[in-house]
Amino acid sequence: MTIDRAVLMFAGFMILASLALGFYLSPWWYLLTAFVGVNLIQASVTGFCPAAMVFKALGVRSGRAFD
Numbered sequence: 087m088t089i090d091r092a093v094l095m096f097a098g099f100m101i102l103a104s105l106a107l108g109f110y111l112s113p114w115w116y117l118l119t120a121f122v123g124v125n126l127i128q129a130s131v132t133g134f135c136p137a138a139m140v141f142k143a144l145g146v147r148s149g150r151a152f153d
Contacts, residue, residue, distance in 0.1 A: 090149030092141045093129075097122055 104118035129135040142148065 087146060088149030089138050089141045089146050090151045092146050093135060093137045093151075096137055096141075097126055 100122045101119055104115050104122070108115035108119070125136075129138075
């Protein structure tokens with residue numbers, strides 16, 4: 087698995103988890119969904135992705151998007 091795929095998988099998991107938490111527990115969890123979306127947009131514009139830095143530190147091999 088590359089960093090690119092790990093970041094996309096993590097973002098997808100966070101969105102689905104926050105939607106479930108928002109539905110079952112509290113609508114305030116939808117703010118996490120919004121945060122993940124804003125972070126994805128920010129990463130696509132600037133190329134800076136905190137999740138990619140964490141995965142790189144964990145030893146996940148580099149992909150093409152976050153070199």
